[in-house]
Amino acid sequence: MQTSFFQHPNIQHTTQKLKLTAARLANQHINLAVTGLSGSGKTAFITSLVNQLIEANDLAHLPFFTVARESRLVGVKRDVQPNLSFSRFAYEDGMAKLTQASPQWPASTKGISQVRLKIKYKKSKGLSKYLTEDATLTLDITDYPGEWLLDLPLLEMDYQQWSKHCQEELLDPQRRLLASEFFEAVEKLDLNAKGDELALQNVAKLYSQYLVDCQKQGYQLLQPGRFILPGELSGAPVLQFFPIAEKQLETQGVDINSPQQDSNAELLCKRFQYYKTHVVQPFYKDHFKGFDRQVVLVDCLSALNRGFHSYQDLQKALNWLMGSFQYGSSNILNRLFQPRIDKLVFAASKADHITPDQQTNLVKLLESMLHNARKQIQFEGVSTESTAVSAIRASESGYGRVKNESIPVLQGTNEKGESITLFPGEVPQSCPEPEFWKQQRFEFPKLSPPVINSEHVLPHIRMDQILNFLLEDKLQ
Numbered sequence: 001m002q003t004s005f006f007q008h009p010n011i012q013h014t015t016q017k018l019k020l021t022a023a024r025l026a027n028q029h030i031n032l033a034v035t036g037l038s039g040s041g042k043t044a045f046i047t048s049l050v051n052q053l054i055e056a057n058d059l060a061h062l063p064f065f066t067v068a069r070e071s072r073l074v075g076v077k078r079d080v081q082p083n084l085s086f087s088r089f090a091y092e093d094g095m096a097k098l099t100q101a102s103p104q105w106p107a108s109t110k111g112i113s114q115v116r117l118k119i120k121y122k123k124s125k126g127l128s129k130y131l132t133e134d135a136t137l138t139l140d141i142t143d144y145p146g147e148w149l150l151d152l153p154l155l156e157m158d159y160q161q162w163s164k165h166c167q168e169e170l171l172d173p174q175r176r177l178l179a180s181e182f183f184e185a186v187e188k189l190d191l192n193a194k195g196d197e198l199a200l201q202n203v204a205k206l207y208s209q210y211l212v213d214c215q216k217q218g219y220q221l222l223q224p225g226r227f228i229l230p231g232e233l234s235g236a237p238v239l240q241f242f243p244i245a246e247k248q249l250e251t252q253g254v255d256i257n258s259p260q261q262d263s264n265a266e267l268l269c270k271r272f273q274y275y276k277t278h279v280v281q282p283f284y285k286d287h288f289k290g291f292d293r294q295v296v297l298v299d300c301l302s303a304l305n306r307g308f309h310s311y312q313d314l315q316k317a318l319n320w321l322m323g324s325f326q327y328g329s330s331n332i333l334n335r336l337f338q339p340r341i342d343k344l345v346f347a348a349s350k351a352d353h354i355t356p357d358q359q360t361n362l363v364k365l366l367e368s369m370l371h372n373a374r375k376q377i378q379f380e381g382v383s384t385e386s387t388a389v390s391a392i393r394a395s396e397s398g399y400g401r402v403k404n405e406s407i408p409v410l411q412g413t414n415e416k417g418e419s420i421t422l423f424p425g426e427v428p429q430s431c432p433e434p435e436f437w438k439q440q441r442f443e444f445p446k447l448s449p450p451v452i453n454s455e456h457v458l459p460h461i462r463m464d465q466i467l468n469f470l471l472e473d474k475l476q
Contacts, residue, residue, distance in 0.1 A: 028474070031292050032139060032140065032295070032470065033142070034294075036297035036298065037314070038228075041297055044094075048458050050141075073121050079116040091115060104449065112287075119138075137475060147225035150225050151225045152321060153321070162243060166243035175219070182203070186248070192254060192265065195264050200264065204239065204240040226275075242268070293343045294325065294341045296322075297349045299348075300314075305443060315369050341382060345470065346374065351390045351462070353424060354424050355397055358424075361427040367386050389463065390461035390462075394450050396412070398410075409421050409422060413450075
């Protein structure tokens with residue numbers, strides 16, 4: 001059977017690009033980056049965002065989403081996957097887990113996936129309001145593991161610079177303790193000996209385990225990210241390298257900028273370079289250069305629970321990765337040829353894990369954490385917003401009495417499925433001094449998902465405000 005000329009894959013790909021260019025020219029396309037480190041709630045956020053839009057005209061509670069409040073939102077549907085080489089974002093799977101008899105959180109991100117939404121609405125102003133009844137905005141969202149994000153700054157480093165950075169991180173006493181087996185193994189490695197793939201593989205396994213152990217202890221600034229979540233690269237030699245301390249290089253007389261040919265040292269350098277060129281660079285090129293709007297999710301509460309080292313590391317990690325995005329005011333040329341992020345939301349996730357009176361403090365804590373990065377971004381002309389959000393609200397707030405005094409409390413379900421009522425405590429407005437952590441610990445709860453009503457509308461906190469900030473100017 002002969003294939004139609006217009007059905008040829010190359011023709012369809014070209015047609016798709018032309019449609020995307022036309023949409024950008026008409027300012028009717030948004031490529032949204034939902035950014036966050038591991039555990040920040042990206043998958044839950046995207047699931048909720050899709051749910052709020054698809055259900056917006058029914059029972060969803062979106063009073064601050066202008067186009068819905070004004071009854072101009074005609075409807076939203078999921079459209080054909082924009083990139084055929086990526087997985088389909090598992091929205092249906094996530095909703096199935098959330099709406100079963102014993103609800104479960106959507107599975108965390110293990111690879112790259114995408115979702116495209118078509119948002120049909122009625123124009124509110126301009127000549128087009130009279131020329132056409134409805135308009136359509138295309139919204140693309142890409143999901144990717146938080147572990148992979150922190151590899152992006154490696155593009156600016158060579159192997160020696162990266163090794164030095166890792167050694168600086170290992171000055172932390174707890175990190176050094178977790179890396180003890182790796183240290184013992186790498187010190188026995190002869191860097192000038194002929195390249196031994198098996199020996200490098202064994203040491204790389206210990207380095208990977210060190211990174212996994214660090215993550216379990218609440219550290220976030222961990223590279224390479226694929227060592228923790230390798231995806232399709234599991235077991236590949238490209239993930240079998242590790243940093244070398246300057247002292248070991250000096251002791252063995254290794255010039256890392258010009259190592260002996262076919263030696264272990266040369267193999268490490270080549271693998272690091274290959275990782276940058278063939279893993280990190282395509283990831284950056286395919287995803288991060290085309291974003292128009294961005295949401296940065298930050299789980300401040302878990303960092304507080306884990307201690308001062310976790311909070312500090314989260315702050316360093318966030319400032320580290322923010323340099324990997326392109327920021328600046330959007331105009332017609334930028335939209336077509338060099339898209340830049342012109343609107344950005346900093347969102348403290350899991351706002352339902354604290355009482356409403358503490359959410360202002362949570363926003364101030366987030367702003368103190370991202371103070372330097374935000375100043376630079378605002379200098380570039382980017383419109384920013386800071387907020388506290390719960391993509392899928394897992395608690396109800398109310399008041400209880402303690403010693404005849406009324407105090408705000410939360411009601412929810414813990415990880416064991418038990419109903420609980422508690423006062424989670426106060427949220428600091430900035431990072432407490434190191435001495436504070438020695439005397440007191442934070443214990444913000446972990447909650448199970450709520451039981452969803454039969455209409456499958458996800459309860460939330462401030463998702464409508466985030467939607468309005470990101471989309472309102474495109475839905476006029």
